[in-house]
Amino acid sequence: QVQLVESGGGVVQPGRSLRLSCAASGFTFSHFAMHWVRQAPGKGLEWLALISYDGVNKYYADSVKGRFTISRDTSKNTLYLQMDSLRAEDTAVYYCARDLDAAGSGRFDYWGQGTLVTVSS
């Protein structure tokens, strides 16, 4: 069965960096685009980034463009989110999600359980 397991969250000071990972299993990772989506405490969902099946094409929400970088390692079946210059407003649960297709049509069919990032001094 499809499984997505995020890790790497924690407490970090403003301005510092953090890298999240999402380990994928139960499907052919290299065949699907992947996304990161976050949810601030008690709030709704915010799409952050998309990477195509082959890692060539990457897209970002304006709120994180230039600060966050999405990447993937097919040999490790793992998705990453490098987060730099973190701000208090980046505090959220971060989810990785699989897209229904390879290019990234924007249909999130499987989600991980999330990892909490808290940005605080």
Added chain:
Amino acid sequence: EIVLTQSPATLSLSPGERATLSCRASQSVSSYLAWYQQKPGQAPRLLIYDTSNRATGIPARFSGSGSGTDFTLTISSLEPEDFAVYYCQQRSNWPLFTFGPGTKVDIK
């Protein structure tokens, strides 16, 4: 950016009742609208994509309809496990995907 508005914010119903949730887009999203369910402490789950297509394993009591700017998620007869928050999401403005603020369905 396409803004999605959901109504009502909270829907209080009893098991067995019919639930009708609304999602309105600030501009046409054609049929590119999805619905997700989220329970406390859990990740969202895809229910419906492209207005009316049920995702894998989703019961037939969930159905979606609409087009353009106005969409509806209907749960024909609420089961105890259906009490949750429901989000709509558009993919028309690719790749700037957006979600609505959610509708909470709670037990009356």
